[in-house]
Amino acid sequence: MKSSNPVLAQLAGRSQQHASFRPGPGAGYPTAPSYQGYAGTSADRMTIDDVVVRAVTLLAVVGAAGALAWSLLADSKYAGGYLLGAAIGGLALGLIISFARVTNPVVLLTYAAIEGVFVGLASAFYDARYHGIVVQAAASTFAIFIGMAVLYKFKVLRATPTFVKWVTGAIIGCFALMLVNFGLSFFVSGGIGIRSGGPLAIIFSLVCIGVAALSFILDFAAIEEGVRAGIDRKFAWYAAFGIIVGLIWLYLEILRLLGYARR
Numbered sequence: 001m002k003s004s005n006p007v008l009a010q011l012a013g014r015s016q017q018h019a020s021f022r023p024g025p026g027a028g029y030p031t032a033p034s035y036q037g038y039a040g041t042s043a044d045r046m047t048i049d050d051v052v053v054r055a056v057t058l059l060a061v062v063g064a065a066g067a068l069a070w071s072l073l074a075d076s077k078y079a080g081g082y083l084l085g086a087a088i089g090g091l092a093l094g095l096i097i098s099f100a101r102v103t104n105p106v107v108l109l110t111y112a113a114i115e116g117v118f119v120g121l122a123s124a125f126y127d128a129r130y131h132g133i134v135v136q137a138a139a140s141t142f143a144i145f146i147g148m149a150v151l152y153k154f155k156v157l158r159a160t161p162t163f164v165k166w167v168t169g170a171i172i173g174c175f176a177l178m179l180v181n182f183g184l185s186f187f188v189s190g191g192i193g194i195r196s197g198g199p200l201a202i203i204f205s206l207v208c209i210g211v212a213a214l215s216f217i218l219d220f221a222a223i224e225e226g227v228r229a230g231i232d233r234k235f236a237w238y239a240a241f242g243i244i245v246g247l248i249w250l251y252l253e254i255l256r257l258l259g260y261a262r263r
Contacts, residue, residue, distance in 0.1 A: 050236035065116025074124035086118035159221030212250040
């Protein structure tokens with residue numbers, strides 16, 4: 001099957017070739033020490049348990065940072081500034097991690113902490129207006145995640161090349177529309193209307209929720225491929241990062257949709 005994640009596919013391909021020979025400088029393959037154990041024991045290879053442990057760790061940091069931000073920063077007159085700063089910081093660091101394929105746990109834990117501040121303040125904002133909405137959004141998020149894991153486990157949904165193309169295109173499309181809406185909002189009230197709370201905004205949030213849910217299938221397939229190919233276990237941090245990004249996006253979209261329904 002064609003790879004559902006180009007990054008992990010490339011890493012897996014390099015790992016398999018590195019198990020046979022050690023390329024010299026200029027051969028096009030990494031020569032870092034972390035790639036020098038694949039032909040030996042399996043202790044250096046990523047496992048599903050590695051990804052689970054790291055994903056839980058990152059999620060715990062998000063939760064702890066969110067709780068602290070909610071209790072310490074939400075009532076501050078600078079709460080809006082903290083929210084904006086966390087949003088920009090999280091986006092910038094997330095892009096760096098994605099494009100540079102960062103596996104350093106310190107960087108990834110920092111990202112989780114920044115995102116935790118953003119999620120905590122956003123949650124406090126919604127809960128102040130619609131009491132109990134945060135619990136509903138969190139429960140719905142994990143229910144959808146578990147549901148997608150079950151569907152993948154029993155092969156109801158598989159990351160075929162066509163599936164990957166459609167989901168990847170949908171993700172790009174969703175974020176492109178968000179950027180366009182954000183830019184136009186400086187000139188036209190409400191931008192293009194996908195965040196205004198009207199019928200179009202509800203439809204857009206439903207689409208985002210569906211796309212975010214389907215993105216987990218790509219994550220599961222990429223992790224499965226990485227484990228099968230025996231890539232370095234340090235990439236378990238990178239795989240866990242992908243899952244956390246999906247969970248945060250899904251949670252925020254559900255929170256927004258529930259907010260629309262409460263109006």
